[in-house]
Amino acid sequence: xxxxxxxxxxxxxxxxFYIFTPIPENIEEPWKVRIMDAAIKTTSLVIQNxxxxxxxxxxxxxxxxxxxxxxxxxxxxxxxxxxxxxxxxLAIKLACLYFTRDKALPQxxxxxxxMPYGSMHLFKLVNWSTFLPEKYKxxxxxxxxxxxxxxxxxxxLLDSRLSPLAANDSQLRNLPLTYILTCKHDILRDDGxxxxxxxxxxxVKVSHDHMEDGIHGALSFMAAPVYLxxxxxxxxKYINWLEENL
Numbered sequence: 174x175x176x177x178x179x180x181x182x183x184x185x186x187x188x189x190f191y192i193f194t195p196i197p198e199n200i201e202e203p204w205k206v207r208i209m210d211a212a213i214k215t216t217s218l219v220i221q222n223x224x225x226x227x228x229x230x231x232x233x234x235x236x237x238x239x240x241x242x243x244x245x246x247x248x249x250x251x252x253x254x255x256x257x258x259x260x261x262x263l264a265i266k267l268a269c270l271y272f273t274r275d276k277a278l279p280q281x282x283x284x285x286x287x288m289p290y291g292s293m294h295l296f297k298l299v300n301w302s303t304f305l306p307e308k309y310k311x312x313x314x315x316x317x318x319x320x321x322x323x324x325x326x327x328x329x330l331l332d333s334r335l336s337p338l339a340a341n342d343s344q345l346r347n348l349p350l351t352y353i354l355t356c357k358h359d360i361l362r363d364d365g366x367x368x369x370x371x372x373x374x375x376x377v378k379v380s381h382d383h384m385e386d387g388i389h390g391a392l393s394f395m396a397a398p399v400y401l402x403x404x405x406x407x408x409x410k411y412i413n414w415l416e417e418n419l
Contacts, residue, residue, distance in 0.1 A: 240364040241336035246285040249362035289326035304367040356387025
Protein backbone atom coordinates (compact mmCIF):
# COMPACT_ATOMS: atom_id res chain seq x y z
CA UNK A 174 0.00 0.00 0.00
CA UNK A 175 2.93 2.34 0.53
CA UNK A 176 4.40 4.22 3.47
CA UNK A 177 1.96 7.14 3.30
CA UNK A 178 -1.11 4.91 3.33
CA UNK A 179 0.26 2.89 6.26
CA UNK A 180 0.94 6.06 8.25
CA UNK A 181 -2.58 7.29 7.51
CA UNK A 182 -4.07 4.07 8.83
CA UNK A 183 -2.01 4.22 12.02
CA UNK A 184 -2.97 7.86 12.50
CA UNK A 185 -6.63 6.86 12.27
CA UNK A 186 -6.19 4.42 15.13
CA UNK A 187 -4.28 6.90 17.29
CA UNK A 188 -6.89 9.61 16.71
CA UNK A 189 -9.53 7.29 18.16
CA PHE A 190 -8.22 8.16 21.62
CA TYR A 191 -9.06 11.83 21.07
CA ILE A 192 -12.24 11.67 19.01
CA PHE A 193 -14.42 14.74 19.57
CA THR A 194 -17.72 12.83 19.47
CA PRO A 195 -18.65 11.96 23.08
CA ILE A 196 -18.76 8.24 23.84
CA PRO A 197 -21.67 6.90 25.93
CA GLU A 198 -20.76 6.36 29.59
CA ASN A 199 -21.93 2.74 29.52
CA ILE A 200 -19.15 1.75 27.10
CA GLU A 201 -16.72 -0.14 29.33
CA GLU A 202 -13.71 0.12 27.01
CA PRO A 203 -14.09 3.42 25.09
CA TRP A 204 -10.55 3.21 23.70
CA LYS A 205 -11.77 0.41 21.44
CA VAL A 206 -14.35 2.65 19.79
CA ARG A 207 -13.26 4.17 16.50
CA ILE A 208 -15.20 6.27 14.02
CA MET A 209 -14.01 6.56 10.43
CA ASP A 210 -14.56 9.41 8.00
CA ALA A 211 -14.25 9.14 4.23
CA ALA A 212 -10.55 9.99 4.10
CA ILE A 213 -9.57 7.05 6.33
CA LYS A 214 -11.94 4.49 5.00
CA THR A 215 -9.91 1.31 4.56
CA THR A 216 -8.42 0.69 7.98
CA SER A 217 -10.98 -1.82 9.26
CA LEU A 218 -10.62 -4.12 6.26
CA VAL A 219 -6.82 -4.00 6.53
CA ILE A 220 -6.78 -4.75 10.26
CA GLN A 221 -9.50 -7.41 10.23
CA ASN A 222 -7.64 -9.41 7.58
CA UNK A 223 -4.30 -9.08 9.37
CA UNK A 224 -3.61 -12.39 11.21
CA UNK A 225 -2.41 -10.49 14.29
CA UNK A 226 -5.71 -8.63 14.69
CA UNK A 227 -8.15 -11.12 13.14
CA UNK A 228 -11.44 -11.34 15.07
CA UNK A 229 -10.32 -8.64 17.55
CA UNK A 230 -12.42 -5.85 16.06
CA UNK A 231 -15.87 -5.84 17.62
CA UNK A 232 -17.46 -3.29 15.29
CA UNK A 233 -16.80 -0.64 12.68
CA UNK A 234 -18.65 2.61 12.02
CA UNK A 235 -18.42 4.25 8.60
CA UNK A 236 -19.79 7.78 8.22
CA UNK A 237 -20.43 8.75 4.56
CA UNK A 238 -17.46 6.60 3.51
CA UNK A 239 -15.62 6.45 0.22
CA UNK A 240 -14.98 2.78 -0.43
CA UNK A 241 -13.61 2.33 -3.93
CA UNK A 242 -11.58 3.91 -6.72
CA UNK A 243 -12.45 1.41 -9.44
CA UNK A 244 -15.44 3.26 -10.89
CA UNK A 245 -15.61 7.01 -10.30
CA UNK A 246 -18.58 7.66 -12.56
CA UNK A 247 -21.49 6.37 -10.50
CA UNK A 248 -24.84 8.17 -10.26
CA UNK A 249 -23.79 9.94 -7.06
CA UNK A 250 -20.59 11.15 -8.74
CA UNK A 251 -22.62 12.61 -11.59
CA UNK A 252 -25.40 14.15 -9.50
CA UNK A 253 -23.07 15.73 -6.95
CA UNK A 254 -20.07 16.47 -9.14
CA UNK A 255 -19.73 19.99 -7.78
CA UNK A 256 -20.49 19.29 -4.13
CA UNK A 257 -21.74 20.53 -1.77
CA UNK A 258 -18.47 20.65 0.19
CA UNK A 259 -16.78 17.70 -1.52
CA UNK A 260 -16.60 17.94 -5.30
CA UNK A 261 -15.71 15.04 -7.56
CA UNK A 262 -12.50 16.74 -8.65
CA LEU A 263 -11.36 17.37 -5.08
CA ALA A 264 -12.24 13.84 -3.94
CA ILE A 265 -10.22 12.32 -6.78
CA LYS A 266 -7.27 14.59 -6.04
CA LEU A 267 -7.27 13.66 -2.36
CA ALA A 268 -7.60 9.95 -3.13
CA CYS A 269 -4.61 10.04 -5.48
CA LEU A 270 -2.44 11.55 -2.75
CA TYR A 271 -2.54 8.16 -1.02
CA PHE A 272 0.07 6.84 -3.43
CA THR A 273 1.22 9.33 -6.07
CA ARG A 274 1.62 12.96 -7.06
CA ASP A 275 1.46 12.12 -10.76
CA LYS A 276 -1.08 14.53 -12.26
CA ALA A 277 -1.85 12.08 -15.05
CA LEU A 278 -3.73 9.78 -12.67
CA PRO A 279 -6.40 12.24 -11.45
CA GLN A 280 -6.82 13.46 -15.02
CA UNK A 281 -7.49 9.89 -16.16
CA UNK A 282 -9.83 9.29 -13.23
CA UNK A 283 -11.93 12.30 -14.17
CA UNK A 284 -12.62 10.44 -17.45
CA UNK A 285 -12.97 7.07 -15.68
CA UNK A 286 -10.06 5.79 -17.78
CA UNK A 287 -7.59 4.99 -14.99
CA MET A 288 -7.86 1.24 -14.40
CA PRO A 289 -4.99 -0.98 -15.63
CA TYR A 290 -5.15 -4.15 -17.67
CA GLY A 291 -6.11 -7.14 -15.52
CA SER A 292 -8.69 -5.24 -13.51
CA MET A 293 -11.92 -6.22 -15.26
CA HIS A 294 -12.69 -8.89 -12.65
CA LEU A 295 -13.25 -6.07 -10.15
CA PHE A 296 -15.94 -4.35 -12.17
CA LYS A 297 -18.66 -6.82 -11.18
CA LEU A 298 -17.93 -6.13 -7.50
CA VAL A 299 -18.56 -2.39 -7.83
CA ASN A 300 -21.23 -2.50 -10.54
CA TRP A 301 -23.82 0.02 -9.41
CA SER A 302 -26.41 -1.32 -11.86
CA THR A 303 -26.34 -4.53 -9.78
CA PHE A 304 -25.95 -3.33 -6.19
CA LEU A 305 -27.50 0.14 -6.08
CA PRO A 306 -31.15 0.48 -4.91
CA GLU A 307 -33.49 1.23 -7.81
CA LYS A 308 -34.51 4.68 -6.52
CA TYR A 309 -30.95 5.92 -6.93
CA LYS A 310 -30.33 4.52 -10.41
CA UNK A 311 -32.85 6.92 -11.95
CA UNK A 312 -32.14 7.32 -15.68
CA UNK A 313 -28.39 6.81 -15.41
CA UNK A 314 -26.79 4.37 -17.84
CA UNK A 315 -24.03 2.06 -16.63
CA UNK A 316 -20.74 2.01 -18.53
CA UNK A 317 -17.63 0.14 -17.45
CA UNK A 318 -14.41 2.01 -16.64
CA UNK A 319 -12.03 2.05 -19.60
CA UNK A 320 -8.83 0.08 -19.05
CA UNK A 321 -5.29 0.43 -20.34
CA UNK A 322 -5.41 4.14 -21.16
CA UNK A 323 -3.03 5.32 -18.45
CA UNK A 324 0.74 5.01 -18.85
CA UNK A 325 2.30 4.17 -16.47
CA UNK A 326 -0.45 2.06 -14.98
CA UNK A 327 -1.00 1.74 -11.24
CA UNK A 328 -1.38 -1.86 -10.08
CA UNK A 329 -2.20 -0.56 -6.59
CA LEU A 330 -5.66 0.30 -7.94
CA LEU A 331 -6.38 -3.45 -7.84
CA ASP A 332 -5.67 -3.63 -4.10
CA SER A 333 -8.81 -4.26 -2.04
CA ARG A 334 -7.22 -2.43 0.89
CA LEU A 335 -7.54 0.73 -1.17
CA SER A 336 -11.05 -0.15 -2.38
CA PRO A 337 -12.89 -2.27 0.24
CA LEU A 338 -15.99 -2.38 -1.96
CA ALA A 339 -13.89 -4.31 -4.49
CA ALA A 340 -12.94 -6.97 -1.93
CA ASN A 341 -14.19 -10.48 -2.63
CA ASP A 342 -16.94 -12.10 -0.58
CA SER A 343 -14.56 -14.19 1.52
CA GLN A 344 -12.75 -11.04 2.65
CA LEU A 345 -15.95 -9.17 3.45
CA ARG A 346 -17.30 -12.13 5.39
CA ASN A 347 -14.60 -11.59 8.03
CA LEU A 348 -15.76 -8.08 8.88
CA PRO A 349 -17.42 -7.34 12.23
CA LEU A 350 -20.73 -5.71 13.13
CA THR A 351 -20.99 -2.63 10.93
CA TYR A 352 -22.71 0.75 11.08
CA ILE A 353 -22.94 2.79 7.88
CA LEU A 354 -24.40 6.26 7.45
CA THR A 355 -24.92 7.70 3.98
CA CYS A 356 -26.09 11.09 2.72
CA LYS A 357 -28.14 11.76 -0.40
CA HIS A 358 -26.23 14.88 -1.47
CA ASP A 359 -22.78 13.30 -1.43
CA ILE A 360 -20.59 12.00 -4.25
CA LEU A 361 -19.70 9.03 -2.01
CA ARG A 362 -23.34 8.08 -1.40
CA ASP A 363 -23.37 5.09 -3.74
CA ASP A 364 -20.22 3.56 -2.26
CA GLY A 365 -21.95 3.30 1.10
CA UNK A 366 -25.29 2.11 -0.29
CA UNK A 367 -23.62 -0.65 -2.28
CA UNK A 368 -21.42 -1.69 0.64
CA UNK A 369 -24.51 -2.19 2.79
CA UNK A 370 -25.92 -4.71 0.31
CA UNK A 371 -22.62 -6.49 -0.30
CA UNK A 372 -22.05 -6.97 3.44
CA UNK A 373 -25.61 -8.16 3.98
CA UNK A 374 -25.22 -10.64 1.12
CA UNK A 375 -22.32 -12.37 2.90
CA UNK A 376 -24.00 -12.41 6.31
CA VAL A 377 -22.37 -9.43 8.04
CA LYS A 378 -24.76 -7.70 10.44
CA VAL A 379 -25.24 -4.15 9.18
CA SER A 380 -27.11 -1.14 10.57
CA HIS A 381 -27.71 1.59 8.00
CA ASP A 382 -28.96 5.15 8.37
CA HIS A 383 -29.54 7.28 5.28
CA MET A 384 -30.00 11.04 5.46
CA GLU A 385 -32.17 12.29 2.60
CA ASP A 386 -31.21 15.87 3.47
CA GLY A 387 -27.62 14.94 4.27
CA ILE A 388 -24.41 16.38 2.83
CA HIS A 389 -20.85 15.12 3.01
CA GLY A 390 -18.92 16.49 5.99
CA ALA A 391 -21.96 17.54 8.02
CA LEU A 392 -20.63 15.83 11.14
CA SER A 393 -17.81 18.37 11.25
CA PHE A 394 -20.23 21.28 11.72
CA MET A 395 -21.60 20.85 15.22
CA ALA A 396 -20.16 23.95 16.87
CA ALA A 397 -19.54 27.64 16.25
CA PRO A 398 -18.87 29.40 13.96
CA VAL A 399 -20.70 26.99 11.63
CA TYR A 400 -23.57 25.13 13.26
CA LEU A 401 -25.67 22.55 11.42
CA UNK A 402 -28.51 20.68 13.10
CA UNK A 403 -27.86 17.99 10.51
CA UNK A 404 -24.48 17.32 12.13
CA UNK A 405 -26.13 16.89 15.54
CA UNK A 406 -28.65 14.44 14.07
CA UNK A 407 -25.88 12.39 12.48
CA UNK A 408 -23.96 12.34 15.76
CA UNK A 409 -27.07 11.28 17.68
CA LYS A 410 -27.77 8.42 15.28
CA TYR A 411 -24.21 7.17 15.66
CA ILE A 412 -24.27 7.44 19.46
CA ASN A 413 -27.62 5.62 19.61
CA TRP A 414 -26.14 2.78 17.60
CA LEU A 415 -23.14 2.61 19.95
CA GLU A 416 -25.39 2.45 23.01
CA GLU A 417 -27.43 -0.37 21.49
CA ASN A 418 -24.58 -2.47 20.16
CA LEU A 419 -21.49 -2.04 22.37
